[in-house]
Amino acid sequence: MQFFGLFGEHLSHSYSERIHSAFFDRIGLDAGYKHIELSPDELGSAIEGIRVLEFVGVNVTIPYKQAVMPYLDEITPEATRIGAVNTIKVKNGKLYGANTDYYGFGTMLASHGIAVENKTAMVLGFGGSAKAVVLYLLDNGINKIIIVSRKKGSLTDLPDDSRIALMNYDEIADITGDLIINTTPLGMFPDNIGISAVPLEVISHFTAAVDLIYNPQETEFLRLAKTAALKTCNGLEMLVHQGIKSEEIWLERSFDLALNQEIYDKITS
Known part of the structure; x- marks a missing residue:
């Protein structure tokens, strides 16, 4: 065995x-x-x-x-x-x-018809999974990435790429784009159910939402995205x-x- x-x-x-x-x-x-x-x-x-x-x-x-x-x-x-x-x-x-996160993320986007070339993406959080997400986006022709982190002042391992902007959560209320991606654990079973990393007012400025969380399969983040008529997919x-x-x-x-x-x-x- x-x-x-x-x-x-x-x-x-x-x-x-x-x-x-x-x-x-x-x-x-x-x-x-x-x-x-x-x-x-x-x-x-x-x-x-x-x-x-x-x-x-x-x-x-x-x-x-x-x-x-x-x-x-x-x-x-x-x-x-x-x-x-x-x-x-x-x-x-x-x-x-x-x-294999890089491969898994890209294959998921392709299966849902979510394009990244010449698009603007917002990535919530910058842990291990987010690093794979960001590099996939950069490698596949993204126009701009806004990385949102509560650790903005202490992040030192960002890719050196002019397409990346780093912001705090209190700086993003008016940002618009194509794809918003939650890589944080906010919304995850069992302790964070019912929580979204950002409110509807931020989510509604995009056309597609991806949550790397898969339990529950519909997080509060994705529920809000659906109410705003965004294309959605979870991390399962x-x-x-x-x-x-x-x-x-x-x-x-x-x-x-x-x-x-x-x-x-x-x-x-």
């Missing part, structure tokens, strides 16, 4: 175990996937543990996508550029870090896409994109 897992601090909201279990059933792989909740001081020993116990790989989520990086033997150029790792592969006793489809891409890395195999839709339909039925 092969073993896989997810590292995070609080994982009661996560769909990862059901996604990967459905994937194993579908391809006939004798494997298990476990949620592994860790406090910050347990991270180092947990990473060493997957090496010793010969896990095939683990995913990494909030708040450890950056914290895991010093423990790894090699990191892909893409993950290095993003500055965050969400996938660790164990091979021949070494740990290899990768990032992104989670499936990035999860199956992780499996491709771990198993060193490729899978047809139709399988992702099959897994998505199974976990949402």
